[in-house]
Amino acid sequence: MEGLTLSDAEQKYYSDLFSYCDIESTKKVAANGRVLELFRAAQLPNDVVLQIMELCGATRLGYFGRSQFYIALKLVAVAQSGFPLRVESINTVKDLPLPRFVASKNEQESRHAASYSSDSENQGSYSGVIPPPPGRGQVKKGSVSHDTVQPRTSADQQEPASPVVSPQQSPPTSPHTWRKHSRHPSGGNSERPLAGPGPFWSPFGEAQSGSSAGDAVWSGHSPPPPQETWVSFADTPPTSTLLTMHPASVQDQTTVRTVASATAANEIRRQSSSYDDPWKITDEQRQYYVNQFKTIQPDLNGFIPGSAAKEFFTKSKLPILELSHIWELSDFDKDGALTLDEFCAAFHLVVARKNGYDLPEKLPESLMPKLIDLEDSADVGDQPGEVGYSGSPAEAPPSKSPSMPSLNQTWPELNQSSEDTAIVHPVPIRMTPSKIHMQEMELKRTGSDHTNPTSPLLVKTSDLSEESKINSSVKFASGNTVADGYSSSDSFTSDPEQIGNNVTHQRSHSGTSPDNTAPPPPPPRPQPSHSRSSSLDMNRTFAVTTGQQQAGVVAHPPAVPPRPQPSQAPGPVVHRPVDADGLITHTSTSPQQIPEQPNFADFSQFEVFAASNVNEEQDDEAEKHPEVLPVEKASDPASSLRVAKTDSKIEEKTAASVPANVSKGTTPLAPPPKPVRRRLKSEDELRPEVDEHTQKTGVLAAVLASQPSIPRSVGKDKKAIQASIRRNKENNTVLARLNSELQQQLKDVLEERISLEVQLEQLRPFSHL
Amino acid sequence: MAVCVAVIAKENYPLYIRSIPTENELKFHYMVHTSLDVVDEKISAMGKALVDQRELYLGLLYPTEDYKVYPSHQLCRYGYVTNSKVKFVMVVDSSNTALRDNEIRSMFRKLHNSYTDVMCNPFYNPGDRIHSRAFDSMVTSMMIQVC
Numbered sequence: 001m002e003g004l005t006l007s008d009a010e011q012k013y014y015s016d017l018f019s020y021c022d023i024e025s026t027k028k029v030a031a032n033g034r035v036l037e038l039f040r041a042a043q044l045p046n047d048v049v050l051q052i053m054e055l056c057g058a059t060r061l062g063y064f065g066r067s068q069f070y071i072a073l074k075l076v077a078v079a080q081s082g083f084p085l086r087v088e089s090i091n092t093v094k095d096l097p098l099p100r101f102v103a104s105k106n107e108q109e110s111r112h113a114a115s116y117s118s119d120s121e122n123q124g125s126y127s128g129v130i131p132p133p134p135g136r137g138q139v140k141k142g143s144v145s146h147d148t149v150q151p152r153t154s155a156d157q158q159e160p161a162s163p164v165v166s167p168q169q170s171p172p173t174s175p176h177t178w179r180k181h182s183r184h185p186s187g188g189n190s191e192r193p194l195a196g197p198g199p200f201w202s203p204f205g206e207a208q209s210g211s212s213a214g215d216a217v218w219s220g221h222s223p224p225p226p227q228e229t230w231v232s233f234a235d236t237p238p239t240s241t242l243l244t245m246h247p248a249s250v251q252d253q254t255t256v257r258t259v260a261s262a263t264a265a266n267e268i269r270r271q272s273s274s275y276d277d278p279w280k281i282t283d284e285q286r287q288y289y290v291n292q293f294k295t296i297q298p299d300l301n302g303f304i305p306g307s308a309a310k311e312f313f314t315k316s317k318l319p320i321l322e323l324s325h326i327w328e329l330s331d332f333d334k335d336g337a338l339t340l341d342e343f344c345a346a347f348h349l350v351v352a353r354k355n356g357y358d359l360p361e362k363l364p365e366s367l368m369p370k371l372i373d374l375e376d377s378a379d380v381g382d383q384p385g386e387v388g389y390s391g392s393p394a395e396a397p398p399s400k401s402p403s404m405p406s407l408n409q410t411w412p413e414l415n416q417s418s419e420d421t422a423i424v425h426p427v428p429i430r431m432t433p434s435k436i437h438m439q440e441m442e443l444k445r446t447g448s449d450h451t452n453p454t455s456p457l458l459v460k461t462s463d464l465s466e467e468s469k470i471n472s473s474v475k476f477a478s479g480n481t482v483a484d485g486y487s488s489s490d491s492f493t494s495d496p497e498q499i500g501n502n503v504t505h506q507r508s509h510s511g512t513s514p515d516n517t518a519p520p521p522p523p524p525r526p527q528p529s530h531s532r533s534s535s536l537d538m539n540r541t542f543a544v545t546t547g548q549q550q551a552g553v554v555a556h557p558p559a560v561p562p563r564p565q566p567s568q569a570p571g572p573v574v575h576r577p578v579d580a581d582g583l584i585t586h587t588s589t590s591p592q593q594i595p596e597q598p599n600f601a602d603f604s605q606f607e608v609f610a611a612s613n614v615n616e617e618q619d620d621e622a623e624k625h626p627e628v629l630p631v632e633k634a635s636d637p638a639s640s641l642r643v644a645k646t647d648s649k650i651e652e653k654t655a656a657s658v659p660a661n662v663s664k665g666t667t668p669l670a671p672p673p674k675p676v677r678r679r680l681k682s683e684d685e686l687r688p689e690v691d692e693h694t695q696k697t698g699v700l701a702a703v704l705a706s707q708p709s710i711p712r713s714v715g716k717d718k719k720a721i722q723a724s725i726r727r728n729k730e731n732n733t734v735l736a737r738l739n740s741e742l743q744q745q746l747k748d749v750l751e752e753r754i755s756l757e758v759q760l761e762q763l764r765p766f767s768h769l
Numbered sequence: 770m771a772v773c774v775a776v777i778a779k780e781n782y783p784l785y786i787r788s789i790p791t792e793n794e795l796k797f798h799y800m801v802h803t804s805l806d807v808v809d810e811k812i813s814a815m816g817k818a819l820v821d822q823r824e825l826y827l828g829l830l831y832p833t834e835d836y837k838v839y840p841s842h843q844l845c846r847y848g849y850v851t852n853s854k855v856k857f858v859m860v861v862d863s864s865n866t867a868l869r870d871n872e873i874r875s876m877f878r879k880l881h882n883s884y885t886d887v888m889c890n891p892f893y894n895p896g897d898r899i900h901s902r903a904f905d906s907m908v909t910s911m912m913i914q915v916c
Contacts, residue, residue, distance in 0.1 A: 306891030313892075321900055324892035328903050336889040361902065765825070 014070045021069065035069065042076045052076060279364035281348050289344040303337035309346070316350050322359060326350060329363045341368075771876065771912045772844070773797040773860035776884065778896060779853065781805055785899040788860070789912050800846060801858045804830045808848045808856050825849055825881075826874050830858070849877040855884065876911055883907045 021034035039049045056071035078084075281289070290300070296312060297304050304312075306327075313323050330346035331338060338346060345367035353359055773788035775797075788797040807830040827848035849857040857880050861873070887893055887901045 306889070310891035320892055324890055324900065325902055327890045327892050328886075328901055331889070334886050334889055336891065 010074070014073045017073055018066055018069045035072070039072070039076065042080060044076065044079050048079050052079065279348065279352070279360070280366040281344060285348065285351075286344060289347045290340065292347065293340055293343050300340050303335075303339055304343055306336045306338075309338050309343070313346065313350055316354060318350060318353055322353055323350075325359055326353070329360070330367070332363070332368070771859050771908075772862045773801065773858075774880070774908050774911065775801040775858045776880075776899060777801070777805060777808075777856040777858060779855060781856075784855070784897070785904070785908075787905075787908055787912075797860060800844070800860055804846045804848060804858050805856065807846075808850060808858070811848065812850055812854075825851060826877055828870070847873050847877070849880070851881060851884075857881070857884075879907060879911065 017038065021038060036049075039052065042049070044052075052072050052075040055075055056068040292312075293300065293304065296308050309327070310323075313326070314320075316323075318326075326346050326349045329349060330342045332342055332345075345363065348367060349359060772790065773786070775783055775787075776785040778784050783798075783801070786798060786801060788794050808827060811827045811830075827850060830846040830848045843863045845861050845863050847859045847861065849859075851857075857877055859873070859876065859880075883901075883904045884899075887899055887904050888895065890901065893899075893901070
């Protein structure tokens, strides 16, 4: 075999090819299979290939040694150039272009890229050895840096030092290489203008670049799908034309990238550079980015969390500092996650950086997130409902944390924490990267705590009014505050329905006057209703046992037809101007309304009682009326509630007995309630508020007494009275039990309130950040 | 009019420190270092678990002292600590205009916001020095606006 003289470029190229074929890393023998593939990729007729093999001596040796391999490659170049295949031609033919290998082998090469890359690394960096022409010198396959051709417009051949690193295995890059490679066979070979290549290149012309590109294919790590896509559009002609336009593109072609990327990146660079705006993303690039996005996040409208993005872009082997800067530029809304647009921008910046472009200080216009509707915060793809994202509250990656407002609404109790987390947590709020949206974010940051306490209160207020109107005793206002329950428990001892009605009415009023500065009240508690229901059951039981007409809690109004409906909120007010004060006071103090309700339920029976018993209760009522009056005037919510109750009782009584007795604005109390009231009165005395209540009941009684007459109570049979007394006593015990239960609940609610307030205090500072 | 801005980590090593008159950088480093003691003292004095935003801002750390090189300058040191015990120390030159407390607070707020943006960057490891260009530009704007 005659001596083979190779130019430096050829040397490098052949070495690369040899290492590619040297799958066994023997560095001496090229795998036959690989070599054959290579030759097939050279698009030479089979007989020519056979001839080459024979000429290089492989057939003699039975294997491809390095020298044989080199000779073979040279012969391939000769054959491709159209020269006759002769042993002498390998040295005689001057300016022989590098052998070209078609893309078909690229897939195989890419598959073997890993092994190849290891080989390539071993082969060392030629760049330092040879002053390679642009791109050519990039045969260096160091694992660390796969130089991509720098956009050198000048014939700078000191390429190897290119700081741009093409990722070895990063998916984005591999497609690049793939892309480039595919492009090469399609049309790059002849079309790449080498703007300022070194002297080495001039003779080789584009063919070299094509072949070198072919070499670069070896690196391909690109996953099959991207490869295909790359190949598909790599065939598009425009790339080559674009290349011609850009002087820097030359280097791409000349670059021999052994490991992933580089080629594709170059292509992208070329394409991008072909436009006036170097930062513009071409359609192919965008498609590629979208595909890559899908691999991480199937939902195109979702987000890529910071950690996943970090892993992804770290594969590009860019320095962390630059990646950090790229992130800063691309994460437009500073939420720690990337939308599709942001991801494309970041990807594009990575590609550009790898191709040698310096990172801009500001995000270029073309890379700005475009999908965002600046006027509409609900962007197409960017509005997730996710809150977590933040980790903090949100952080849920694909779904960013829900917007602050939604979070606040769903969590009425203490939402200030969400604002705080929005600041420190990357995901808390997903907002479109629109300026307006960011402003909103800022506004939210500054805090909208105040909305929280009021909203639930307002909601509750409406509920209360509705409930009161419904006159369902079961419905406690669930108290805007704990005090409600407390007062209601106190009112428990006062007259039943009437007061209950008033209470409900007052409750609604109290709901309307929430304490805005206090933490939002807890959501309606089911327990009170349960307790109420229990009381209701008991009421029903009472009704059964007492044989009273069990109008039921709901039927309370109908149970006392003759009486004005105490359940109607305006009723008590209308009937009792005196009580109006109490009502007003009640409204100011809502807390007692909850406990009122059980009484309310129970009181329905008393109405019936009232209808039946009149005589005895007269006195009691009379006594209690005056008590009621002062109660009304009392500022104590409990007492006021009680007054309301007594008032309602009075109303019912008057309605039942003497409708005309509404004089004084106080309706006569039903006789049955009287003994109950007294009993309740005594219970009240046990409590701190009792005193007032007793006074009120006394007032009420006095009022009742002052009333002209209650004819009904006069003519009652003593036995009936005694029976009613018995029933009332039973009711009393039941109500007392209920009262204790409610007291317990009240304490619990108070404790909760305290804990919530503490939480609020803890979280409040964050709202200022 | 901030002449020096420093971000100190929880373990009291600087994450970011930058001063305007570069010739006296060491002096500013020293000033910030001595301020850390005052900051720690104020933090420990708080005591209670609830950290209010008002407490994040520590205010004037040390009485004004004259600038040795330029006697006319009055340097005031202000401190601000976050809930994660990251401290911001700012040295302002109050000779030109007396900066109101609100302005100092707003400057710290901006610093804090920029710091959280840096934190949001997944490529930033907490504890590393801050190289974020956005952060740099923000600090520059704060320092230049007054000078």
